[in-house]
Each structure stands twice: as C-alpha cells, then as structure tokens.
Amino acid sequence: MTNNSELDALFQSLADPTRRAILARLAHGSASVTDLFAPFDMALPSFLQHLRKLEDGGLIETTKQGRVRTCTLRVGALAPARGWMEEQRLLWEGRHDRLEDYLATLLQGPDTDG
Template sequence: MTKHSNDLDTLFSALSDPTRRAILTRLARGPATLSELHNPHDMALPSLMAHVKKLETAGLISTEKRGRIRTCRLTPGAFTPVQSWLEQQRSLWTGRLDRFDAYVTQLTQSAKEHTDDPRSKD
C-alpha cells in the first residue's frame, strides 16, 4: 500500500461515523471546546474524546489545550486528498459512462437501421 492510500483509508475511516461527521459539521462554523461538542451528543465524554482523537489522528482537526479547556478546530486543507480522489473517480466514471452511452446509442441506431431495412423483414 502507498502512503496516499493509507492516508485516504484513514480519512475515510474517520468520516465513516455519523458522530464524527456531526463534529466536523459543527467545527465548520468555527472552533469549539470539547464541552460544546459534547452537549448535543448522548454519550459519555470519554466516548466523544475517542471520536475527537480519531479525527485528530486523521489530520481533519487539531486540538489545543489551555488550562483545563481543550479547543478543537478544523485543519485547513485536510479534505484536499479526499476531494482530489473523488474528482479522479468522477472523471473516470464520467468517461466510462459517456463511452457506454455512445455504445448503446450505436447499438440502438444499428438495430433501428436493421428493422428499417426492407430486406430484414423477410
């Protein structure tokens, strides 16, 4: 496996959980303390902290502790590898589907020409 694949695996793994996606959605509005992130979730604080750690390990967020308060924020550019990979996949599949569409159109046209040919009705 390449480092790029491992990075993507880590990012997608972090994004696979709805709680972690909710945390990212909240952090998109700006930095938040662990307490602020914990309030809307029905789970123990250590469980939330495990989600935060997974996001931090993936490089999606960073945390900073000042005294007893830990603040989380999105990491700028963290989604770039995911966005690049998705764009590559979109381009690949768009090309494949365009070729498939052209093939089906060609088959349809050939079938139509065949049925329009008076010799084919015998």
C-alpha cells in the first residue's frame, strides 16, 4: 500500500494559513521567533506550536543561540508533496479525453435539471 505518512504530515503542515505564512516569510530569509511572531494576532505559545509542527514535519530547522532561536527553511522539504502532485497532474491530464467522454454520457441521464 501507498501508506506514505510523510505526505500526511507534509500536507497537514500546509493546511493552516499561519504555517503557510510562516513558510512564505521564511522564504525571504531566516528569522528569530519574535520577528516571525510579530505580524500574528495570537498568543506566543500558540504560535510556537505551529513552529514546532513545522519543525517536526521537517519543513524548518531551528537553532538557539543565547535567548534567540533562529528559524530557517529546509529547502528540499516540499519536494515529496510536489512530487505527488506532479504525479497526479500527469495522470489526471492523461485521462482528460476520457473525462470529456464521460461527461457526455452524463448528459444523457434523467438528471438534467437541478
């Protein structure tokens, strides 16, 4: 079976606007927790949970120096998710002709009114 729990964690990490925003911001460069946190309207511990989730999912790395923890993107982390999506895209688009064929058969059914 394709029981790829890495993809579970990856997509789960991306399924939250706070975490996507963190990633987008980190794309412009590493940043401390406080800097990252600044634009968000939530309590710091809540924010830290998101950071931890990103770290657990391998999307970011963090290192602490003194009191400051610096967060950095792991550049290759999205690759498996992108790979899955690309795989699907190729399959989906490969069957596009059949889809149109199927939709044509649907029109012949009795459910023509909504």
